[in-house]
Structure formats: C-alpha cells, structure tokens
Amino acid sequence: MDDHSQFRLLSERRFLPFFLAQFSGAFNDNLFRNILLLLITYTAGGLLGLPIDVVVNIAAFLFILPFFLFSGIAGQLADKYEKSRVIRWVKLVEIAIMALAAVGLWHGWYESLLLLLFLMGVQSTFFGPVKYAILPQVLRDDELVGGNALVEMGTFVAILVGTLAAGLLMGSSQPEKLAAIGVVILAVIGYLAARQVPVTGATNPEMTIHLRPLRETWNLMRLAAENHSVLLCIMAISWFWFLGAAYLTQFPSFAQTDLMGDETVVTLLLAIFTIGIALGSVACERLSGHRIELGIVPIGSLGISLFGLDLYFNMPANPVPTDWWMILSDSQHRQVAIDLLGIGFFGGLFIVPLYAFVQRETPEARRARVIAALNVFNALFMVVSAVMGILMLGVIGLSIPEFFLVLSIMNLVVAGFVYQQVPEFALRFIVWVLSHTIYRVRHEGLHHIPEEGPVLLVCNHVTYMDALVIAGAVRRPVRFVMDYQIFKTPILGFIFRLAKTIPIGSRNRVPEIYDAAFERIDEELDAGHVVCIFPEGRLTSDGEVAPFRSGVDIILERRPVPVIPMALRGLWGSFFSHCGGPALKHFPTRFWSRIELLAGEPIPAEQASAERLEETVKNLRGTGH
Template sequence: MEDKSQFRLLSERRFLPFFLTQFAGAFNDNLFKNALLLIVTYSAAGLLGMPLNVVTNLAAMLFILPFFLFSGIAGQVADRYEKSSVIRWIKLAEVVIMALAALALWYSWYEVLLLLLFLTGIQSAFFGPVKYAILPQVVKDQELVGGNGLVETGTFIAILLGTLVAGVMMKWPQGQQLVAMAVALLALAGLVSALLIPRAPAAAPDLKVSLHPLRETWKLMAIARENHRVFLGILAISWFWFLGTAYLTQFPNFAKSALLGDETVVTLLLAIFIIGVAAGSIACERLSGHRIELGIVPIGSLGLSLFGVDLYLNMPEQPIPSDWWMILTDAYYRQVAIDLLAIGIFGGLFIVPLYAFVQRETVPDKRARVIAALNVFNSLFMVASALLGILMLGLFGLSIPEFFLVLAVMNLVVSAFVYQQVPEFALRFVIWVLSHTIYRVRHYDLERIPEEGPALLVCNHVSYVDALVIAGAVRRPVRFVMDYQIFSIPLIGSFFRLAKTIPIGPKSKVPDIYEAAFDRIDDELAAGNVVCIFPEGKLTRDGDINTFKSGVDMILQRRPVPVVPMALQGLWGSFFSNRGGPAFRHLPKRFWSKVHLRAGDPVPPEQASMATLEQQVRELRGDQL
C-alpha cells in the first residue's frame, strides 16, 4: 500500500463514478448559486420589492435552511436504503430541478429561481449524508484517508470552478442562457455517472423512516452525542467550516480595502486558498501512511493559527492599487498570497483525517445519520461565522486583517479544548512527530493483531520510546503497562497519564500499585481493548533480551486472550536507550535512523507460556539490535 497512490482510485469503477457524481454536483451547485447571486446583484435589484442586501441574505438562507429541516430525514433514508439507488434518485431530482432552473434562467423568472435555490438546498441536504456514508463501503480501510482526500479536493476544486465559470459566463452576452444550458448538462452528467456507481448495501434495512423534519433533526443531535470522541470530531470539522466561511466571505472586501485590489485579486485569493485546501487534502494520505492518523490534525490546527497570525503581521502598512500580477510578484503582497496558500494547506491537513475518523468510529447502521448531524452542525457554524463577522467588523469596528487575527487566536483556544477532551489527538501528534523526525519506522505483519476484541501484545524493551513507536504503528489504541516511577517525571508523567498508560511496580515495594495494575489490565481486556506489556520488566542494558517474567501468565489466568509477540529492531544505541551508559546522559548521535517493528502470529492463551513467548520474540528480533 505504501507504494500505491490514492489517485489509482480514479481508475477504478468502485470509486470513479462516485467521485464524478459528487464533483458534478458540487460544481453545479456553485455555478447555479453564484450565477443567481450575480443576477440578484446586477440584473434583478429590487427583486420582490426588497432591498439588494435583503435579497442576497434571503438567497443564502434559502440554501442553508433545508439542512436544518431535512437532514434528519436524509440521514434515515441513506441508512435505510441501498446507497447507490439513493444517489440515483437524488441525481434524478437534480435533473428535474436544474431543468426548471434552465427555463427560469432563459426567461428571467427571477422569483422562481429563489424557489429553485431552496429546492437545490434540499437536494444537497439529502446528498450529503449518503456521500460520506458510502465512502467506507467502496474503499478499503487503508484507502479511507486517500478517498476522503480526493473527495475534499474534488469538492473544493468544484467550488472554485463553479464560482469562476459563473463569473465568466455572466459577463458574456446571453450569459443567463449559457448558465441555463450548463446547469442542465451538468445535472445530466451527474445522473449518468451515478448510474455507474456499484451497489452499496443498506446499513439499517429495518429502520423505519420518520417524516417529521424538526423532530428528526433534533434526534440527530442525540445520535451524534452517543460517541463523545465522534461528537468532538464533528465539532472540529464544523469549526473548520466556521473558519473557511469566515475567510471566503471576507475575500472580496479584504482584496478591495486591505490590498486595494481589483476584481482579479478577489479571484486570485479565492483560487490560492482553495488550491491550498486541495493540496493539503491530497497530502494527507502520504503523511498518514495510508491510515487514519489523528497526529496530523494538531499539525493542521497549529498551521492555521501560525499562518493566520503571519497574515496579519505581513499586511502592507500603506497598500497601493494592485492587480493579480502584483499579488504574485511584489514581495509584500506575495507574502500575503503565501500565507493564504499555507492556511488552505493546513486546513486540508486538518479536515481530511477528521472526516475519515468520524466515518471509521461511527457504527455502520447509524453512519449516514451521524453525517447528517454533521451537516446540521456545519450549517450552524457557518451561520455563526457570518454573525461573528458582522459583530467584529460592524459593531466592534475591526479591520479585516484584525478579524483574521482574532480567528487565528480563537482557533488555538478551540483546538486546545478539543485536544484536552480527546487526548488521542495530542498523543498521536507526539507519536507522529517522533516517527517522522528522529526515526523512520517500518512495520511488518501488524495485520496479525486482531482488528476487534481483546489482545495482549508482548515486546522486547529497548528504550524509553518503545511505547511511542508501537503506538504509532498499531492501528488500534493500545494501553501500555509501564514502570510507575515514570509517572513522577514532569510532563512525561502527565503525557503517559493522558495516554491511559497503566503504572506497575515491584510487588515487594509497592503492592498496591502492583495489584491495581493487574486489575486495570483485566478491565481493559474485558472492555475489548489491546494491552501491551514488556515482560522483561526493565530496559535492556546490553542490547540482549532479558528473561521474561511471570506477568503474562498471571494476566492470562485471569483473562484468556490471544497474545501477539512483537519485536523492535534498531533502537539500541539511540539517545533513549542504555547503550554507552544510562539513557539521556549522552548526546544524540543518530537522527532519521531506521527502526523496524515486527509482529508474529497470534498465540492462543493456552499455548502462551512465558518461555514460548520469549523464544518467539527472540526469533522475531533476530540479530538486529
């Protein structure tokens, strides 16, 4: 897998028709919405006897309102029925809506266009849940991050193209007629590609669909809160849309007032930001090693704040009139462009692992409803973003660069809260940094670790970072058993508590801790978790494997579970090992060194004797220390 690119999915039927369907839909939505906004702004002032600002905000509300009203029903439908059929019906509805929109555009029936915008919002509200719920069914687990990266890339590129094409077409003679033909053709293209999507069985075929919009939307909130980690992931995704909406909404005013730019500058800033998000989304698969890697999420959030602050600091003090070429060539303006590109890139790194995390951690028979709840939260956060912009820029009188600075600071606060609530984010961040800076970790046969249910891992103990290396390689969360004295070390102790590490010590010295450790181990295994112990009981002082102690036998007597032997290679001689004296006492001499982690076949509990496991770990390690 590590040598295969996510782009190969675009050549396979299980993914390509779905990708083209969602791309055409996103393109069409944005083409239609932006064309309508341009019509309202320049051609239909005074529509329905209302001022321009009122009509503009009414149009925005008509598109968002269906997500509040119909997401509850949409989530049920996507869980209840076979998903490719649901997509086809949704796309057929889009063809009908866009055919009517084409007529309304051709004959300038502007009031009808507002009604059709509302219907487009309904269609989008129904497509959102099935769009993300089908993805785990059409790609493999190790492809989920890459698949999400492609979907997010396609979505943002479609947003960009829809916005640009609407602007270009509406400037041409007979622009409304051109848009009319385009939206109808795109809807047909989406339906044709939807016909080729392979079947994706219903996740909850016995679910009874309720048609009470507001009540079902309220129920979505309860479903989303059933898994606290997933709920916080939903809030984090919605926070990204809060930030993204704030940036995209202010671009026209930002280009005009802060950069003294013309219309080409607005287009360029939009393109730079969206290209950044697309690039970050694509990069996720490579950075995560084809797995759902939550360690990338804190990198994304830190980058969002860092470059948000840098954007404020690099604003020209006395801007001069500019166009798109000056933004790219002038040193001061170019730095603004670089900051916006970086904000987009780190936004992509932030959002893609979160989507994959929510998809993986949600039970299949409720996945579409959880995604529907996510769409509701996204809409709420986008509305809140607009209100905050009005408050900060209007009531408090902040400049747009100052508003961007406030967003960067707010992002740090929100991120700290999420990582405090879900320590796995911070833990994975440390592990990811370790395994991509000091070491190059390669792992072999880790698929031998059971994907579900309890399991006990046993491994040789070479250095103080053994647990971090293992945690970074194993897909499932692992509870490590470690010497209780580590917990007294400042920062390190807090970190391991955050990781739910189990302290243990000699029975002769700390009998209470000793007994409590085995109780905790048994509780974790009873809960179906993976526990890792280092049966040597201490770090090796000569690179060889010490004799295994009897802890494994005691654990298995209380809770017979499969045991997976593992071996670390390449850590002996590192800064964190005891080679050449106690660890941490000598200067680091090795960076980016190769470390290997190997797993053996699971051993049934009745065959997992101390001597047998020690022999298997020795064979796995071989002669490489």
Template structure:
C-alpha cells in the same frame, strides 16, 4: 497489501463514477448559486419589493435552510436504503430542478429561481450523508484517508471553478440562456455518472424514515454524541467551516479595502486559498502512511493560527492599487498570498483525517445519520460565522485583518480540543 497512490482510485469503477457525480454536483451548485446572486446584484433592482442586499441574504438563507429541516430524514434514508440507488434518485431530481431553473433563467423569472435554490438545498441535503457514508463501504481502511483527500480536493476545486464560471458567463451578452443550458447539461452529465456507481448494499434495512424536522434533527445530535471523540471531531470540522466561511466571505471586501485590488485580486485570493486546501488534502495520505490517524490534525490547527497571525502583519498599512500580477510579483503582497496558501494547506491537513476518523469510528448502520448531524452542525457554524462577521466588523467596527487575527487566536482553543480527541480516540 501493496500500497499505491490515492490517484489510482480514479481509474476504478468503485470510486470514479461517484467522484465524477459529486464533482459535477458541487460545480453545478456553485455555478447556479453564484449566477443567481450576480443576477440579483447586477441585473435587478430587488425582488418581492425587497432591496438587493436583503434578497442576496435571503438567497443564502434559503440554500442553508434545508440542512436544518431535512438532514434527519436524509440520514435515515441513507442508512436504510442502498446508497447507489439514492445517489441516482437525487441526481435525477437535480435534472428536474435544473430543467425548471433553465426555463426560469431563460424567461427572467427570478422569484422562481429563489424557490429552486431552496430545492437545490434540499437535493444537497439528501446527497450529503450518502457522499461520505458510502466511502467506507467502497474503500479499504488504508484507502480511506486518500479517498477523503480526493473528495475534499474535488469539492473545493468544483466550488472554485463553479464560482469563476458564473462570473465569466455573467459577463456575456446572452448570459442567462447560456447558464440555463450549462446547469441543465451538468445535471444530466452528473446523472449519467451516477448510473455507473456500483451497488453497495443496505446495512440498516430496519431503520424507520420519519418526517419530523426538529425532532429528528435533535435526534441526530444525540446519535452523534454517543461517542465523545466522534462528537469532538464533528465540532472540529464544523469549526473549520466557520473559519473557512469567514475567509471566503471577507475576500471581496478584503481585496477592495485592504489591498486596493480589482476583481482579479478577489479571484486570485479565492484560488490560492482553495489550491492550498486541495494540496493539504492530497498530502494527508502520504503523511498518515495510509493509516487512519489524527496525527496531522494538531499540526494543521497550529498552522491555521500561526499563518493567520502572520497574515495580519503581512497586510500593508498603505497599499497601492493592485491587480493579480501585483500580488504575484511584489514581495510585500506575495507574503499575503503565501499565507493564504499555507492556511489552505493546514485546513486540508486538519479536516481530511477528521472525516476519515468519523467514518471509521461510527457503526455502519448509523454512519449516514452521523454525517447528517455533521451537516447540520456545519450549517449552524457557517450561520454563526456570518453573524460573528456582522457583529465584529459592524457593531464593534473592527477591520477585516483584525477580525481574521481574532479568529486565529480563538483557533488556539480548538487546538486544545483537538489534543483531547487524540488522547481519547
């Protein structure tokens, strides 16, 4: 078979409509979520009698909660029914949710927006297992790493663009109506793309679908643990989300406290981190030579640790006031940016081969449930990341560079686990 670049997939119907669907969904999720958080933070004095800080954390909790409640059912549905049809129904539900969200934004009914954020989390929970389980059905083995690289790049770029768009739109005088129209329009465009996704068949037609949230979540973990290398790969991916969530969460305060930067510095840090992840994801296909192999993963883990350690030493002890241009033009601050780009690149090298490995090594009739288990564990690790930040930065009074250094050192333990995966795979 002739070997071609992964980008040729973007010209094929078996991949492009799905890619546009998942990109628009990730963009819309982040536009809506970040716009809501900014509305709460800057245009209200709190909701339901609660402080702004409490409501912001409640919003984050409401978006993550559905992954714990409904992932078991979402995995069963994706294994039982035809995946293209599920994608269309999920995107149709998004139109309904965003129609209500548009009305709530237009009228300033913020309490309803919190409920709708929970429903967006439900919608994302049901889309997640299909998103990764469909790839092995539409891609050949020698396309799987490249396809996952494109999906990873698209997801993180959509997160970046959605976050930036929310900030820009919130600066407009008619922010709420414009965002209302935007989220509804994006949901319609996502559904139109979903209508072009080709049918894939339903390999697990006998799989029962039950709504028993806690029981089915435990059952997901049992299914994921049936093959130890797959479970180790899941835990490794979840660790990256722990690490990535820590970086993304700390960027605003890191820019303000440790770099004395303005709002443009926060955006630049986020952009460089995500550009790095996207570049690393795109490099995986060439490095693996189109093979499903975990060879890049240990090198990615080593890079995450070494560059994280260098970042600690790169932060100036007595920073001057900075803007985005200062970071790009001053060699002292440029080192910080280069470390963040490198950390992102190593993150892409780390997670993309692991996703392809999980997809390839799991039975087709259980694949979506194993992806659902991955989503549950990812959510747990991201919650744990937030708690770790609260304990280390709050109770232990460590500064942000020290916290990130600690995580880089702990990452060395993950490197040991990665070598175990490679030996057992």
C-alpha cells in the same frame, strides 16, 4: 497495495463514478447559486422591492435552511436503502430542479429561482449523508484517507470552478441562456456518472423512516453525542467550515478595502485559498502513511493559526491600487498570497483525517445519520460565522485583518480545548513527530492484531520510546503497562499519562501499585481493548532480551485472551536506551534511524507462557539489536 497513490482510485469504477457525481453536483450548486446572485445584483437590481444585500442574504438563508429541516430524514434514507440507489434518486431530482431553473433563467423569473435555490439546498441535504457514508463501503481502510482527500479536493475545486464559471458567464452577451444550458448539462452528467456507481448493499434495511423534520434533526444531535470522540471530531470539522466561511465571505471586501485590488484580485485570492485546501487534502495521504492519522490534525490547526497571524502582521503598510499580477510579483502582496495558501493547505491537513475518523468510528448501520448530524452542525457553524462577522466588523468595528487575527487566536483556543478533551490527538501528534524525525519505522505482521476484541501484546523492552513506536504503528488504541517510576519524568510522564498507561511496580516495594495494575489490565481486556506489556520488567542493559517475568502468566490466568508476540529491532544505541550509560544522559547522535517492529502470529492463551513467549520474541528479533 502495489500502488499507494490515492489518484489510482480515479481509474477504478468503485470510486470514479461517485467522484464525478459529487464533483458535478458541487460544481452545479456553485454555478447556479453564484450566477443567480450575480444576475440579481447586476441585472435585476434587487427583488420584491428589497435591497440587494438583503436579497443576497435571503438567498444564502434559503440554501442552508434545508440542512436544518431535512438532514434527519436524509440520514435515515441513506442508512436504510442501498446507497448507489439513493445517489441515483438524488441526481434525478437534480435534473428536474435544474430543468425548472433553466426555464427561470431563460425568462428571468428571479423570484421563482429563489424557490429553486431552496430546492437545490434540499437536494444537497439528501446527497450529503450518502456522499461520505458510502466511502467506507467501497474503500479499504488504507484507502479511506486518500478517498476522503480526493473528495475534499474535488469539492473545493468544484466550488472554485463553479464560482469562476459564473463570473465568466456574466461577461458574455447572454449569461442567462448560457447558464440555463450549463446547469442542465451538469445535472445530466452527474446522473450518468451516478448510474455507474457500484451497488454497495443496504446497511440498516429494517429501520423505519420517520417523516418528522425537526424532531429527527434533534435525534441526529443525540445520536452524534453517543460517542464523545466522534462528537468532538464533528465539532472540529464544523469549526473548519466556520473558519472557511469566515475567510471566503470577507474576500471581496478584503481585496477591495485592504488591498485596494480590482475584481481580478478577488478571484485570485479565492483561487489561492481553494488550491491550498486541495493541496493540503491530497498531502494527507502521504503524510499519514495511508492510514487514519490523527497526529497531523494538530499540525493542521497550528498551521492555520500561524499563517493567520502572519497574514495580520504582513499586510501591506501603504496599499496602492492592485491587480492580480501585483499580488504575485510584489513581495509584500505576495506574502498575503503565501499566507492564504498556507491557511488553506493546513486546513486541508486538518479536515481530511477528521472525516475519515468519523467514518471509521461510527457503526455502519448509523453512519449516514451521524454524517447527516455533521452536516447540520456544519450549517449551524456557518450561520454563526456569518453572525460573528457582522458583529465583529459591523458592530465592534474591527478591520478585516483584525477579524482574521481574532479567528487565528480563537482557532488556537478551540484546538487546545478539543485536544484536552480527546488526548489521543496530542498523543498521536507526539508519535507522528517522533516517527518523522527520530525514527523511520518499518513494521511487519501487524495484520495479526485483530480489528476488535481483547488482545495482549508482549514485546522486548529497549528504550523509553518503545511504547510510542508501537502506538504509532498499531491501528487500534493500546493500553501500555510500564514501570511507575517513569511517571516521575516530567515530559515522558505527561506523554504516558495521555496514553492512559497502566503503572506497575514491584510486589515487594509497592504492593498497592502492583495489585492495582493487574486489576486495571483485567478491566481493559474485559472492555475489549488492546493491552501491551514488556515482560522483561525493565529496559535491557546490554541489548539482549532479558528473561520474561511471570506477570504475563498472571494476566492470562485471570483473563484468557489471544497473545501477539512482538519484537523491536534497531533501537539499541539510541538516546533513549541504556547503551553507553543510563538512558537520557548522553548526547543524542542518531536521528531518523531505521527501526523495525515485527509481530508474530497469535498464540492462544492456553498455549502461552512466559517461557514460550520469551523464546518467540527472541526468534522474531533475530540476531540484531
């Protein structure tokens, strides 16, 4: 790809029409919902004889209820039918709903508008699964993070713009009529954009649609639970929406009570938080190296909590009446703005790789239904977030800054649980940190590694970090075979246990470990995984490639699989090599070193041998160390 910028996608038909369709939909949702709530609050003075607060919560419930009722059916439709067709259907329905809403707004029929808010929630429910399921069909793997980043950025910018537009319309002389015209125009724009979305092809056309709302929603839960890693990523995404809903819901009271701010402060806090999420989302593309990089997810969760803690400890000690300019100009108030921007930014880093991971790891034939399950969990977590806010603030009596402190601590606990359940998060985090501090890795020929199926990688062995360098470069999870003694090293042992490294030792000294290693290697290859061995059996003591041992021949005799020869260059002389004495014993002097990982063409098992592989690896490495 000549131009790695994700913004390039906004100039291409395979992405731009879809982006405009989803942006206009999110904009319309928030414009209609917010203008309705503002009209009910300031014009109608409540509905059906109920207090305004009750009506506002009823409205929120009506919008979110369809996600529980109809997500199962929505996921089935998106999996069965061609997705651009589904998008056009949904956008046509949006025009019909908004046309009715325009009539209701024009005439002030607020009770009917609550029903239409429910229907708008239904429309959003059916758009959600196809919104994310279409991306892997129109984008390449190295574009998936960038595409998701743009979608998340667009969604939150649309939320912000829709909310601000509703406020601006309320300041006009005829807000109902202007809103009526606006929602119809946005719906038409969304449909016109949807007509340009390219055809993608149906992924599961033989599937039978079951119109059983609650039962199909339950089936979604079971479907999502089939892949443990995907399920935990779904839980993590929903946790982000839990936090986001908790923060956004409290902004009005937080601005008024704790900052003594006017209405401009509420708008500014919302804008700062939303801009932070948008910036974090688009930053994922560069930080992840145009790939699905789970290593930045722990960075995101840690940043959310650190800025949340900082927000609590840096609240103005003696608040005075405040406007938006004081938030930006006064040092104490500016720190609040910086903290909210940081929470949003790291939230963007947190969520984008997770969405991309769920899309990649879910089979195409069921992807939309799994995303529909994700939408159900998101809705559930947002409801729980609202309940928790009521309990913490209303029953227990915490202040809003104290509530934010509780959220920050809870986030650390939840993150720790998820990373303990899926060690790949922690491993990828360690690899990401290494590759952005100690080493700068250039790789070549990794496309030779197949996307699926068993394969054996063989590589020269220079440092204790070789496995982590390879793990950071290869897209598929790799099972490494390494000397069992390394597991006695406190830090490295912990890291390699996370990586599910296979320990091996001398047949003469530890025959039980030796035999168990070959059994594990055979099991991993039989399961279709990638296994990497360092046939030299030890770190090089002089920078040169030592003779390959016969272990590779034993592996291939038991399980004939393709072999990918690999070579590392530039690592000799680092703190983790034996250059100048035993590794890890001398003071590190090299940081951010340029290193290379080169992969050759696959060699069939019947043509591979220790001697040939040794020669191939030497040729790949060349004369450099």
